[in-house]
Amino acid sequence: KAGVTQTPRYLIKTRGQQVTLSCSPISGHRSVSWYQQTPGQGLQFLFEYFSETQRNKGNFPGRFSGRQFSNSRSEMNVSTLELGDSALYLCASGGQGSANEKLFFGSGTQLSVL
């Protein structure tokens, strides 16, 4: 079974631009969640999607948004990029999306904002 696939692996953007990251979950998994990882803050929850609906949202500004398609693939978008948005963005595939199911992480997209 293929794992969680994230594209692109690396991105370099400048302040003010917007960016879209893509995630394909494990086949059959319906839940996809997104996390931001930085050296100072660790792994922080952005949002979770289940059956094309945002089910949970973390404490991030509205510049961070996402969506999920009918095939469970997900995208997240960050508009008006700031220097502080530089981070590793991890997507996690979560089976049927219950709280006691483990997450399977992709390798992440390393975003650098200059």
Added chain:
Amino acid sequence: GQNIDQPTEMTATEGAIVQINCTYQTSGFNGLFWYQQHAGEAPTFLSYNVLDGLEEKGRFSSFLSRSKGYSYLLLKELQMKDSASYLCAVTPLDRDNYGQNFVFGPGTRLSVLP
């Protein structure tokens, strides 16, 4: 609110035993996960505890005390490849929304020396 604490760094010798602690204070609690993350790689699942007690899985064991808000990960017969960050994560219990919004601790970076 959610607060999870772990030691920032630990060092141990190959062949030894190391215990990584995790304390948490959350508004609700469903279960606790441990993940391993090698530098530049995705986090991978190690263990899950929902009831009090010890869960053993090969060289790795994880313990949970719900009443004390405390967990530990025990690594035996340490190997060089165990050098990594170890993340504990709590899944809050939300009556309205049984989603997957993991709250991660800051992670403990373990260095195994020869």
